[in-house]
Amino acid sequence: xxxxxxxxxxxxxxxxxxxxxxxxxxxxxxxxxxxxxxxxxxxxxxxxxxxxxxxxxxxxxxxxxxxxxxxxxxxxxxxxxxxxxxxxxxxxxxxxxxxxxxxxxxxxxxxxxxxxxxxxxxxxxxxxxxxxxxxxxxxxxxxxxxxxxxxxxxxxxxxxxxxxxxxxxxxxxxxxxxxxxxxxxx
Numbered sequence: 723x724x725x726x727x728x729x730x731x732x733x734x735x736x737x738x739x740x741x742x743x744x745x746x747x748x749x750x751x752x753x754x755x756x757x758x759x760x761x762x763x764x765x766x767x768x769x770x771x772x773x774x775x776x777x778x779x780x781x782x783x784x785x786x787x788x789x790x791x792x793x794x795x796x797x798x799x800x801x802x803x804x805x806x807x808x809x810x811x812x813x814x815x816x817x818x819x820x821x822x823x824x825x826x827x828x829x830x831x832x833x834x835x836x837x838x839x840x841x842x843x844x845x846x847x848x849x850x851x852x853x854x855x856x857x858x859x860x861x862x863x864x865x866x867x868x869x870x871x872x873x874x875x876x877x878x879x880x881x882x883x884x885x886x887x888x889x890x891x892x893x894x895x896x897x898x899x900x901x902x903x904x905x906x907x908x
Contacts, residue, residue, distance in 0.1 A: 808836030855904035
């Protein structure tokens with residue numbers, strides 16, 4: 723005898739089970755939503771502790787929604803997001819994170835208020851959390867920014883600028899691709 727279950731949503735994936743009974747065993751009915759029955763690697767999604775530094779509230783909210791909805795659903799990530807709007811708040815959030823397990827990802831605007839630009843803030847974060855990738859998201863022309871900054875910043879800053887997306891990020895697959903590259907799954 724063969725048994726089928728209706729497809730169930732488990733960890734963002736549609737799963738159905740087909741089972742055949744052995745004449746010497748009794749069929750067992752299991753609740754597929756009972757996480758104790760599932761392998762640990764399926765029930766646990768990677769949670770990325772993410773800092774968003776963006777002064778424009780609309781752009782900040784769009785990034786949050788894309789992370790929580792599109793990116794999370796397509797790749798099974800969870801995001802623990804802290805959002806700030808200026809360089810002072812960004813340094814404070816990174817300092818706090820460095821004392822509480824660090825950050826997995828920073829999404830950073832380049833032109834932000836607070837006395838430091840995004841590249842300068844990224845350098846400060848890199849000094850505290852050297853393994854934390856920074857993805858710049860900027861409406862400014864990246865080529866022009868690089869030219870402007872080459873006169874005043876070092877090679878680390880220019881290296882950090884290699885990870886840049888143009889905003890608004892209206893194609894979530896670009897954001898997803900960048901995150902997968904910077905935060906490969908384990």
